[in-house]
Each structure stands twice: as C-alpha cells, then as structure tokens.
Amino acid sequence: MSHDHDLNGAEILLKALADQGVEVVFGYPGGAVLPIYDEIFKQNRLRHILVRHEQAAVHAAEGYARATGKVGAVLVTSGPGSTNAVTGLLDAMLDSTPMVCMTGQVPTSLIGNDAFQEADTTGITRPCSKHNYLVKDVNDLARVIHEAFYVAKSGRPGPVVVDLPKDVVTAKGRYIGPDKVRHKTYKPKVKGDIAAIEAAVELMAQAKKPILYLGGGVINSGLEAVALATKLVKMTGFPFTQTLMGLGAVPASNPQYLGMVGMHGTFEANLAMHDCDVMVCIGARFDDRVTGKTSTFSPKSKKIHIDIDPSSINKNVVVDIPVVGDVGHVLEDMIRVWKAKQLHVDEKALKSWWREIDGWRAKDCLRYTKSKKVIKPQYAIERLYELTRDKDPIIATEVGQHQMWAAQFSKFDQPRHWLSSGGLGTMGFGLPAAMGAQVAFPEKLVIDIAGESSIQMNIQELATLAQERLPVKIFIMNNQYLGMVRQWQELLHGGRYAESHMDVHPDFVKLAEAYGAKGRRVDKPADLDAAIMEMIETPGAFILDVRTDASENVFPMIPPGAAHNEMLLGPEDEAEKPSSEDGMVLV
Amino acid sequence: MTGKHQPHTHRHTIAVLVDNEPGVLARVIGLFSGRGYNIESLTVAEVAARDNLSRITVVTSGTAQIIEQIKAQLSRLVPVHKVVDLTNEGPAVERELALVKVAGIGEKRVESLRIAGIFRAHTVDSTNESFVFEIVGRSDKIDAFINLMEPLGLVDVSRTGVVAIARGTQPL
Numbered sequence: 001m002s003h004d005h006d007l008n009g010a011e012i013l014l015k016a017l018a019d020q021g022v023e024v025v026f027g028y029p030g031g032a033v034l035p036i037y038d039e040i041f042k043q044n045r046l047r048h049i050l051v052r053h054e055q056a057a058v059h060a061a062e063g064y065a066r067a068t069g070k071v072g073a074v075l076v077t078s079g080p081g082s083t084n085a086v087t088g089l090l091d092a093m094l095d096s097t098p099m100v101c102m103t104g105q106v107p108t109s110l111i112g113n114d115a116f117q118e119a120d121t122t123g124i125t126r127p128c129s130k131h132n133y134l135v136k137d138v139n140d141l142a143r144v145i146h147e148a149f150y151v152a153k154s155g156r157p158g159p160v161v162v163d164l165p166k167d168v169v170t171a172k173g174r175y176i177g178p179d180k181v182r183h184k185t186y187k188p189k190v191k192g193d194i195a196a197i198e199a200a201v202e203l204m205a206q207a208k209k210p211i212l213y214l215g216g217g218v219i220n221s222g223l224e225a226v227a228l229a230t231k232l233v234k235m236t237g238f239p240f241t242q243t244l245m246g247l248g249a250v251p252a253s254n255p256q257y258l259g260m261v262g263m264h265g266t267f268e269a270n271l272a273m274h275d276c277d278v279m280v281c282i283g284a285r286f287d288d289r290v291t292g293k294t295s296t297f298s299p300k301s302k303k304i305h306i307d308i309d310p311s312s313i314n315k316n317v318v319v320d321i322p323v324v325g326d327v328g329h330v331l332e333d334m335i336r337v338w339k340a341k342q343l344h345v346d347e348k349a350l351k352s353w354w355r356e357i358d359g360w361r362a363k364d365c366l367r368y369t370k371s372k373k374v375i376k377p378q379y380a381i382e383r384l385y386e387l388t389r390d391k392d393p394i395i396a397t398e399v400g401q402h403q404m405w406a407a408q409f410s411k412f413d414q415p416r417h418w419l420s421s422g423g424l425g426t427m428g429f430g431l432p433a434a435m436g437a438q439v440a441f442p443e444k445l446v447i448d449i450a451g452e453s454s455i456q457m458n459i460q461e462l463a464t465l466a467q468e469r470l471p472v473k474i475f476i477m478n479n480q481y482l483g484m485v486r487q488w489q490e491l492l493h494g495g496r497y498a499e500s501h502m503d504v505h506p507d508f509v510k511l512a513e514a515y516g517a518k519g520r521r522v523d524k525p526a527d528l529d530a531a532i533m534e535m536i537e538t539p540g541a542f543i544l545d546v547r548t549d550a551s552e553n554v555f556p557m558i559p560p561g562a563a564h565n566e567m568l569l570g571p572e573d574e575a576e577k578p579s580s581e582d583g584m585v586l587v
Numbered sequence: 588m589t590g591k592h593q594p595h596t597h598r599h600t601i602a603v604l605v606d607n608e609p610g611v612l613a614r615v616i617g618l619f620s621g622r623g624y625n626i627e628s629l630t631v632a633e634v635a636a637r638d639n640l641s642r643i644t645v646v647t648s649g650t651a652q653i654i655e656q657i658k659a660q661l662s663r664l665v666p667v668h669k670v671v672d673l674t675n676e677g678p679a680v681e682r683e684l685a686l687v688k689v690a691g692i693g694e695k696r697v698e699s700l701r702i703a704g705i706f707r708a709h710t711v712d713s714t715n716e717s718f719v720f721e722i723v724g725r726s727d728k729i730d731a732f733i734n735l736m737e738p739l740g741l742v743d744v745s746r747t748g749v750v751a752i753a754r755g756t757q758p759l
Binding site for chain 2: 126155
C-alpha cells in the first residue's frame with residue numbers, strides 16, 4: 001500500500017474521484033492528460049467512457065448528472081480539448097447541472113508561452129463555469145478536487161473546471177481525504193427566512209386566483225423536495241404549471257396540472273399566470289422564455305419567489321416576497337407553518353378560479369389537424385409516448401420544434417426522466433445526454449427525440465454507443481428544415497426561408513448501419529406504430545427516421561415581445577397578430 | 588431587464604472582501620463587463636496577509652434593482668467573503684489619491700504651487716519646469732484640483748480610484 005505522501009498527481013486525482021464516489025468519467029485523451037489516462041489504465045474501479053468529441057463528453061456528463069442527481073465528471077485534454085468543452089460547460093451553467101470538468105494543461109513552466117495545445121482555460125471558462133481552478137502545486141490537488149465537487153453540488157448546482165498542468169499530475173505529493181476539506185467562503189444558505197415563509201403562506205391562504213410555478217430547482221433540490229412539492233400541490237388544491245426544466249417535478253397526470261408555461265406552453269397555463277392574484281415561483285427564474293414581455297407579465301399578482309440563488313431574486317421580475325433557500329428546506333417549512341397556523345385556502349374563490357381555468361382548458365390548445373397521408377410531428381410524439389409510457393423511458397431532446405413538441409406531448413410523472421437543453425438551447429445536446437443517462441441506467445429505455453439537423457451536431461457519438469454497447473433509441477423528426485428557424489421566418493420575416501432548408505441529409509438508416517446500429521425510415525402514419533415498436537424491441541442502438549410534415553408549426557406560441565394573453569393558438573392566428581417591432585429584436 | 592435607459596440611477600461604493608488568489612479580480616471585472624454593469628472606479632490590494640484577504644472597492648452606478656443585482660452577483664462568486672454596500676450602510680469615508688504633473692514656467696508655475704497649497708497637495712517631485720503634486724481627498728476635490736491645473740500646464744494625471752471605509756467602530 002502506498003503512503004499518502006508519495007502518490008503522484010494522477011494517483012491523487014483518481015483517489016480523490018474515488019472518495020467523491022465518482023463511478024464514471026466521460027472523456028477524451030490527449031498529450032496533457034496522458035499521465036492521468038495511464039493511471040486510469042492501471043485500475044478498474046473508475047469507468048471511462050470514450051466519446052468522439054469533447055462537447056459530447058460534457059453533455060453526456062450532464063445527461064448522467066440529471067438522470068441520477070449525482071455530479072457528472074469529465075476529463076479532457078488541454079487546448080482544443082478544453083475549448084471544445086466550453087459549449088457544454090455553459091449549457092450546464094445555464095441549466096444548473098452539477099459537474100466537475102477536469103482539463104489538461106501544459107506544464108506550469110510553459111504556461112503563457114503559447115505552447116502546443118495551450119489555452120487559457122481558466123480565463124476562457126470563467127464566465128461559463130460556476131467556479132474554476134488552476135492547480136499549480138500537487139499538494140493542493142486533493143483539496144481542490146474535493147472543493148470542486150462541493151461547489152458543483154452545493155447551492156445552485158453548476159459546472160466547476162479544474163485545470164491540471166502536466167507537471168502537477170506527474171509530481172509527487174500528499175493526499176487528503178474529503179473529510180479534511182472545509183470550504184472557506186462558499187456556504188450557501190439552505191434554510192429560508194422564517195418570517196418570509198410565514199408571510200408567503202399567509203398570502204397563499206388569502207389567494208383567490210393562485211398558481212404554483214415550478215422550475216428545475218425543485219428537481220435539483222432532490223427527491224425530498226419533489227415529494228414536498230407534490231404535497232404542497234395536494235394540500236392547497238392550487239393549479240400548477242412547470243417550466244421546461246421543471247417537467248416531471250410534480251406528476252403531469254395530476255389533475256391540477258395546467259401543462260407547461262411559457263413561449264410554447266399551454267393556453268391555460270399562460271392565462272392562469274397572467275390572470276392570477278398570487279404566484280408562487282418555486283425553483284424557477286422568470287426566464288424570458290417563461291415571462292414573455294416582462295412589463296405586461298402577470299400584472300395583477302403578488303409574487304412569492306423561492307430560490308437558492310439570491311441573484312435570481314428581482315433579476316427579471318420584481319417580486320413581493322423573496323425566500324432565499326433550498327426548495328426542499330423551504331417547502332418543508334412552508335407546509336409545517338401552514339399546518340401550525342391552521343391555514344385554509346379560500347375554497348369558494350378557488351372553485352370559481354378553477355371554473356375560469358376549465359374554460360381555458362376547453363380550448364384544447366394542443367389540438368392539431370390530423371392527417372392520414374403525412375405524419376404530423378405532434379402525432380409522432382403522441383404515439384411514441386403512448387407506446388413507451390409503460391416502460392417509463394428517459395427522454396432526451398435536441399433543440400428546436402421537436403423539443404417543444406416533445407415537451408408538450410410527453411407526460412412526465414417522475415423527475416429525472418426529461419433531459420433537455422433549456423437555458424442555452426444547445427443543438428447536439430440530446431444524443432450525448434441520452435448516452436450519459438444510458439450509462440447510468442443500462443437497462444432502461446432511453447430515447448433521444450431529435451431533429452434531423454440537431455442530431456448531426458453530435459452524430460459522431462453513434463460510435464460511442466457502439467463501443468460502449470449503449471442501446472439508445474434515436475427518434476428523428478425529419479422535416480428537412482431547421483424547423484424553429486423556418487417557423488420564425490414564416491411568422492416574422494415574411495416567409496423568406498433564408499438558409500433554413502437543407503437539401504442534403506445523410507441516409508440515416510445507412511448511417512445507423514455504418515455505425516453498427518440498426519435503423520428504419522417511416523413516412524406513413526399507418527406504419528408509425530409498427531416502426532416505433534421495432535425501434536423499442538430491437539436490441540442495441542436504433543435510429544428511427546420519421547418523415548414528418550414539414551409545414552407544421554409549434555403552437556400555442558407567445559410571439560417574441562408579446563404578453564401571456566397574446567398567444568397564437570394556431571395558423572389561423574398568424575395573420576391577425578403580427579409581431580411587434582420590439583419583438584423583432586428579441587431572440 | 589430590457590437594457591433600456593432607466594431613470595433614478597445612483598452611485599454606490601461597494602466593498603468586497605475576497606480571497607487573494609489568482610483570477611479573483613478577473614472574476615469581478617468579468618462579472619461587470621459580462622452583465623453590462625458600470626465600473627466608475629475599482630481598487631484592489633491585499634489587506635490581511637495572514638488570512639490571505641484582499642479588499643476590492645468598486646464604485647458603480649445603476650438603478651436600485653441593478654445595484655441589488657450587482658451585490659447578489661458579487662456575493663455568489665466563490666472566493667468572495669463579504670460584500671458591503673457602503674453607500675447604503677453608511678456613513679462611510681471615501682478617499683482617492685492622485686499624482687498630478689504640471690509643467691510650466693513663470694506666473695503659471697507660481698500659480699500652480701499656490702493652488703496646490705490651498706488644496707493641501709504635497710509636492711513630491713520638482714524640476715525647474717515642472718511639479719508633481721500628490722493630492723488626497725474625495726473624488727470631487729481631486730476633479731476640482733485637476734480642473735484648476737488644466738490651464739496652468741497640466742500634462743499627466745494618475746489616480747488610484749476610490750478606497751472607502753465605514754465610519755465608527757465596526758469592521759467590514
């Protein structure tokens with residue numbers, strides 16, 4: 001057995017990862033990290049998943065982290081290795097995904113010399129990580145790794161980068177265990193201020209038109225928080241909506257669920273947000289995709305905002321009662337205080353509020369024109385959902401129209417089953433994220449709902465699926481267009497489809513075969529069910545190339561710069577409600 | 588917010604106690620530039636070598652909501668120990684030091700020395716044709732001094748930016 005003082009940096013790193021409970025690292029080797037890979041070679045405890053591009057390593061770690069609730073781990077080399085990881089890091093930052101990304105670096109003596117494969121990694125990643133470190137002394141390495149995991153998962157989770165010069169990982173040094181490391185400054189407040197919590201529950205008890213607005217923070221807070229959110233929903237009888245990141249926090253099958261909120265949220269959710277008198281925002285951040293035009297956002301409501309990140313409070317929307325704390329801790333206190341004060345909701349008012357909501361629900365805003373000739377994208381998701389729901393699949397998505405249809409037409413009854421790039425909107429996220437989730441749950445059905453364009457942004461990961469024998473199912477909604485771009489061009493740019501149509505795509509079935517997977521194409525509604533069943537039942541990775549109606553748009557839609565009560569419900573609304581000039585500059 | 592010009596912007600002096608580690612200043616400056624906040628002045632130096640602490644004094648301006656955001660964003664930087672809004676918590680003493688070089692001969696040279704005396708500036712360097720004055724005070728006093736030196740042969744100015752500390756017995 002080796003003594004604690006004579007380990008080399010790479011050994012220290014692996015020991016620290018072991019002590020942090022890391023089982024899997026997604027990575028790609030290169031010159032600067034060779035000593036670390038040498039150490040990985042010598043052991044069997046830590047599993048390394050060899051990706052085909054560093055961006056995919058980071059998205060895979062995100063998928064792994066979001067499906068398990070653990071901290072994802074990434075290992076890439078210096079220079080291009082770390083710059084390729086940047087998109088994934090920012091994606092994890094915006095969606096508050098816990099991760100530690102270890103990057104190789106040229107030896108300390110060469111830093112600043114424009115050495116081969118040198119990049120100022122800490123400089124580049126500073127604004128796209130929660131925190132980062134450049135380790136210059138091997139004796140700091142163990143502490144830094146333990147701190148990095150602590151920072152990544154504490155408070156509002158996020159990615160932490162640890163830059164590792166090659167001489168540091170080859171030098172001999174001391175190891176210290178996680179129990180010896182206490183962070184000097186970073187101690188996020190998890191308990192909410194009790195006076196604020198009391199004021200919040202009293203406001204809720206007086207509400208005549210309340211709504212609960214749940215975000216990804218509920219899921220990030222943990223399974224206890226998820227259970228407490230469901231309890232709060234039940235205890236109050238309040239209607240609730242969820243953000244894209246919050247899907248599955250409280251079961252979608254709950255009768256009080258109004259559907260997703262925001263730009264492509266439901267009519268009833270958005271109107272309830274607009275007309276409510278008390279809004280309880282739990283672990284969400286009033287993102288512009290949720291609020292629409294902030295000056296007309298929910299004008300009549302008093303707002304309660306529960307968030308662990310004080311900088312989320314009053315950032316986009318000014319609230320009346322902020323509660324800074326962890327969702328789980330705050331909900332626990334809220335329910336306790338509610339019971340202790342013997343508070344009751346205003347049943348009569350709530351009943352009439354539900355009548356109003358039921359009127360909006362009757363609009364059936366997700367309806368679409370069915371077709372026997374062409375596969376409607378909504379129909380494709382509906383069938384996929386119906387045929388797989390008993391298997392409780394994990395759904396990943398890429399970014400675009402297919403993502404919104406997947407969010408609208410899949411119903412999530414559990415957290416950690418929906419992996420989507422919300423904040424950054426990263427095309428190419430879905431396949432590697434699905435891959436990461438499949439690594440964590442090899443027996444589970446994991447599906448990447450993709451667009452034919454997004455999938456090509458990380459298509460090389462089909463090789464990783466083959467090498468690691470990961471049976472990810474790829475459900476491509478193929479309309480030959482950058483669909484969301486085309487939709488905006490139709491609505492906002494006079495139908496001038498600049499560069500949003502791609503004439504050339506690969507034959508996805510042959511591509512699947514080229515990578516040792518199976519594939520099938522389907523273009524008739526009547527064949528869709530059989531094709532989906534074939535995808536599910538075929539062992540191993542599978543691409544189902546679903547040819548969908550290219551002219552379909554995602555509705556409802558709050559046009560950019562519009563308010564929640566200015567939704568477009570379908571094609572018939574397009575001409576009547578042209579977008580405002582203010583909206584034209586928004587993304 | 589929308590980024591449009593908003594009325595009621597206020598000048599705030601914020602003290603930030605940070606770990607004295609590489610990159611910490613870049614984090615603070617990057618936060619201001621990345622989120623579009625103003626920096627009117629910024630000073631930084633180690634204040635407690637044993638505890639490895641540096642103190643950053645930043646003068647910024649914005650609406651009440653923006654100032655609140657700035658403080659929240661600064662607070663969530665990992666190496667930040669403490670953020671105190673000296674303008675809100677007040678009263679506080681603010682000082683700045685400037686070195687002001689004035690070149691000239693004859694009447695102007697005499698006049699610059701006379702004004703330096705009124706402002707209690709020290710002469711820290713002199714040649715037959717120039718002075719370097721050292722002046723300490725609030726920023727507006729230094730502005731006034733520099734304005735008066737302008738027609739008297741002002742050639743160079745170096746200012747430290749504002750440092751500030753709360754009045755009374757309490758530490759930060």
